[in-house]
Amino acid sequence: MTVSKTSEKSSEKPADPAKVRKDAAEVQGQGPGEALQLGELSEQLGYVLKRAQLKVFENFLRCMASLQLTPAQFSVLLLVEKNPGRNQTEIASTLGILRPNFVAMLDNLESRDLCARIRSTNDRRSHILVLTDKGKAVLARAKKLVATKHEARLNELLGPSNREALLGMLSKIANEF
Amino acid sequence: MTVSKTSEKSSEKPADPAKVRKDAAEVQGQGPGEALQLGELSEQLGYVLKRAQLKVFENFLRCMASLQLTPAQFSVLLLVEKNPGRNQTEIASTLGILRPNFVAMLDNLESRDLCARIRSTNDRRSHILVLTDKGKAVLARAKKLVATKHEARLNELLGPSNREALLGMLSKIANEF
DNA sequence: TGATAATTGTTATGGACCATATCAAATATC
DNA sequence: GATATTTGATATGGTCCATAACAATTATCA
Numbered sequence: 001m002t003v004s005k006t007s008e009k010s011s012e013k014p015a016d017p018a019k020v021r022k023d024a025a026e027v028q029g030q031g032p033g034e035a036l037q038l039g040e041l042s043e044q045l046g047y048v049l050k051r052a053q054l055k056v057f058e059n060f061l062r063c064m065a066s067l068q069l070t071p072a073q074f075s076v077l078l079l080v081e082k083n084p085g086r087n088q089t090e091i092a093s094t095l096g097i098l099r100p101n102f103v104a105m106l107d108n109l110e111s112r113d114l115c116a117r118i119r120s121t122n123d124r125r126s127h128i129l130v131l132t133d134k135g136k137a138v139l140a141r142a143k144k145l146v147a148t149k150h151e152a153r154l155n156e157l158l159g160p161s162n163r164e165a166l167l168g169m170l171s172k173i174a175n176e177f
Numbered sequence: 178m179t180v181s182k183t184s185e186k187s188s189e190k191p192a193d194p195a196k197v198r199k200d201a202a203e204v205q206g207q208g209p210g211e212a213l214q215l216g217e218l219s220e221q222l223g224y225v226l227k228r229a230q231l232k233v234f235e236n237f238l239r240c241m242a243s244l245q246l247t248p249a250q251f252s253v254l255l256l257v258e259k260n261p262g263r264n265q266t267e268i269a270s271t272l273g274i275l276r277p278n279f280v281a282m283l284d285n286l287e288s289r290d291l292c293a294r295i296r297s298t299n300d301r302r303s304h305i306l307v308l309t310d311k312g313k314a315v316l317a318r319a320k321k322l323v324a325t326k327h328e329a330r331l332n333e334l335l336g337p338s339n340r341e342a343l344l345g346m347l348s349k350i351a352n353e354f
Numbered sequence: 355t356g357a358t359a360a361t362t363g364t365t366a367t368g369g370a371c372c373a374t375a376t377c378a379a380a381t382a383t384c
Numbered sequence: 385g386a387t388a389t390t391t392g393a394t395a396t397g398g399t400c401c402a403t404a405a406c407a408a409t410t411a412t413c414a
Contacts, residue, residue, distance in 0.1 A: 027262035027307065036271045039259035044323070045331055046233045046248050048344055051273070051351035053226045059354055060223050071223050072371095082216035085204035089391065094213045096228070101372065103393060117392090121205055125380045125391040130204065146221070154222055157353060158346055166346050167225055169335055174228035176334060177236055249400095266362065278401065280364060294363095302362040302409045 063149040067142050072097075073109060074146075077139045080115055080129050087126035088117070114138055240326040244319050249274070250286060251323070254316045257292055257306045264303035265294070291315055 041047050060071050069077070072095075079091055092102035106129075109115045114135035117127035131139065154163050218224050237248050246254075249272075256268055269279035283306075286292045291312035294304035308316065331340050 027305070036256065036260045036263060036267060038271070039255060040320075041252055041255050041259075042348065043344065044252070044255075045328065045340075045344060045347075046230075046237050047252055048347040048351055049226070049230045049233055050248070052347040052354075053223075053230045054273075055351055055354040056223045056226055071227070075218055075221070075224055078216060078218050078221075079213065082218075083213045086213065087391075090213060094215070096231075098373065099392070100374085100394080123381070123391080127392070128205065143217075151222065153354070154350075157349060162346060163222075166343065167220065167222060169339060169343050170222075170225040170229040171219065172334060173331075174225055174232055177229075177232040177330070264362075275402065276363070277365080277403085300362080300410070304363070 059153065060146070060150055063145050064142065067138060067145065069138075069142055072105065074139075074142055076105065076109065077114065077131065077135060077142070081131055081136065081139055084130050085128055087120065087123075087128060089126070091129055109135075236330065237323070237327055240322050241319065244315060244322065246315075246319055249282065251316075251319055253282065253286065254291065254308065254312060254319070258308050258313065258316055261307050262305055264297065264300075264305060266303070268306055286312075 057071055060074075064070075064074070075095055076091065079095060080086070083091070088102055088106065089099055092099050097105070106115070106117065110117060113132050115129055115131050117129060120126045120128045151163075158166065234248055237251075241247075241251070252272055253268065256272060257263070260268070265279055265283065266276055269276050274282070283292070283294065287294060290309050292306055292308050294306060297303045297305045328340075335343065
């Protein structure tokens with residue numbers, strides 16, 4: 001990749017490899033040799049938020065290992081249980097899942113006999129979604145696992161009132177940001 | 178996909194399509210026709226956390242549109258500025274980025290003349306990372322944008338003390354969960 | 355010393371997730 | 385009844401994440 005020395009749009013000096021090597025030389029073998037300084041990174045909301053989310057999902061997956069449910073799948077089952085008789089578009093869109101991507105997800109859940117697509121009699125284009133008996137049973141077990149292993153862990157880490165405050169602030173961000 | 182009716186491992190009744198259709202019939206055209214009920218979903222930490230994170234990243238990208246910096250790229254620049262003279266493995270690992278995936282990221286930043294790889298004189302296997310002058314300038318502008326547009330938005334939404342509390346709880350989750 | 359192991363940056367590759375365009379069937383609109 | 389819209393589905397491409405493998409270099413240690 002050849003970069004013209006004078007084609008930079010801005011008025012800044014062009015990159016000077018010699019200068020960069022000189023700067024780097026002053027820093028060779030510097031640093032305490034061990035832990036890096038996070039610096040302002042630990043004050044960036046996005047950074048901390050992302051890392052917390054990864055940890056929470058990781059823990060969720062561990063808690064659900066016996067049921068083989070991902071967070072997304074769990075949310076689909078919860079939503080279908082609460083809103084039976086809705087079609088794919090409605091369920092997918094309220095979860096922020098695009099319809100094309102929802103197809104494979106439902107194929108998976110249906111192949112495991114957790115939920116079912118039924119052709120609507122009102123509108124024969126759409127598929128009504130319902131939980132199967134097995135789906136209801138699995139979801140019930142999943143809820144118990146989440147409550148006793150996952151959310152309980154949160155409570156012992158933050159305390160119930162902090163956990164409630166955290167949820168409130170995150171909801172506010174999710175809805176009003 | 179043919180599913181044997183009797184091959185289920187569990188002792189539950191096999192899937193009964195007629196039963197499922199009957200259950201679905203009771204629910205055809207049900208629901209208020211409009212908004213779905215989120216139900217327990219809005220109490221699931223993982224769900225709210227993920228949605229908040231998406232919103233925050235989305236806002237971050239809008240604020241940084243003029244500089245074309247993603248959250249991940251911003252974090253790399255911040256960390257290299259704070260810890261000059263470290264190699265790729267060190268920077269990548271403290272950010273939770275796997276070394277193979279860090280290569281393309283650095284190719285990008287280097288091609289834009291924001292940072293540079295310098296062969297270390299101590300260990301000729303490793304590449305020392307430093308910001309270029311342009312990289313330092315861009316990062317300075319990025320910090321200002323983040324502070325005035327991004328984090329300021331958070332403050333006006335939550336208030337400074339809540340924002341601080343939120344950061345503390347998220348850090349706790351990220352580090353101790 | 356010299357043979358072997360470990361590390362660094364890199365490439366290749368595959369999976370998961372996300373987004374867009376497009377399609378046939380069914381329905382809505384006019 | 386012609387046209388437009390909606391629904392589920394397929395194909396496809398992009399991004400991010402994870403693993404295996406490789407050459408160059410350095411560390412280990414017999």
